[in-house]
Amino acid sequence: MEETAKPESKKTEDYTMGMGKVNLIAVLLAFPITAVILYPFVLVWGYETFKAGKEAFDDYFLLVLIAGILVHELLHGLTWGYFANNGFKSIRFGVKWKFLTPYCHCKEPLKVKHYKIGAAMPLIIMGIIPSIIGFVIGHGGVLAFGIFFTWAAGGDIIALFMLWKLDNNIYVSDHPDKMGFVLEFE
Template sequence: MKQRKVTIDLAWANVFALLFFAFVALSSSAAWYVLWGSPSFNDFGGNFLTGVNPLGAAVLVFVILVSGIVAHELIHGITWACFAKHGFRSIRFGVIWAMLTPYCHCKEPLIIRHYRLGALTPLIILGILPLLLAYPLRSVPLLLWGIIFITSAAGDILIVWKLRKEPASLLVQDHPKEAGCIIFEPDVEDDAI
């Protein structure tokens, strides 16, 4: 089998994430404005925020965001573990401290279709669904959550975009040291047998 590396540059991924954030934030806010106009105090949580200690609120927001980041990586792991031969034993978590980038790594090959699904599941569960729910529920916190967690999937979106033209049945494995994956292609002789 031939191996081919498909990776993304983390510095570029962070720049892309900032640009993507601007796009998602502006388009989501514009949609909110068309539907509801300018947000009111109640759209932000209203009476829930009355008398809240600002430092306590900041700590709570920080804890909620860190919990969301952990959930993002866990969702990757759970999804990939469903398709990995050795289940959750094939999943590893960590942080690339130089780029402040948490990661989930699957140590065994998956077919590209399953790899893509595992890459995009946190985007759907933590980003798109809360954003879509924010509008009918008229909830600015859900809107902000959706914007943040759609944006936090920028690297995942870049990898899936790079894999868009690959056959869904090929094997792919997370790259052990870089942001991306290794595609396993059958040799021409393997196809002839």
């Protein structure tokens, strides 16, 4: 009787974190994020300028929050969909209701460099750029927007740290249930 060779299975390594832990770390990141962005603004423009702008931001907070969540996840989806072989057919959106955490999931592997770009896009577009603009023009409301959406990218910042040392040209798969990704290798 001839022995059939078993197909070699790929080995995987999870780079994931539970949503509870991600949310806790993201909350802790809010303090240094705020300090790094707010302190220079207050030195240059004064706290009253920030306070006046933040009060205007607060007036529209619920609208900004809802629209911002949608745009944040859409930025992930548009970017990952651009790089995915099957395009936007590979993108899925949802909410982890237990943690009140919206998400965007790519159903196919992406190169690390493309995954990083998609992970960073909301942080850059909604957090860093508005923070810089708010600082340059001395507008506390724009700065508050940038700070808030930098906080909102806490999970993305964690994912970027997890991706940091990986080769940009290897493929990772977005984990379907946890925050993070799976590295497949032979």
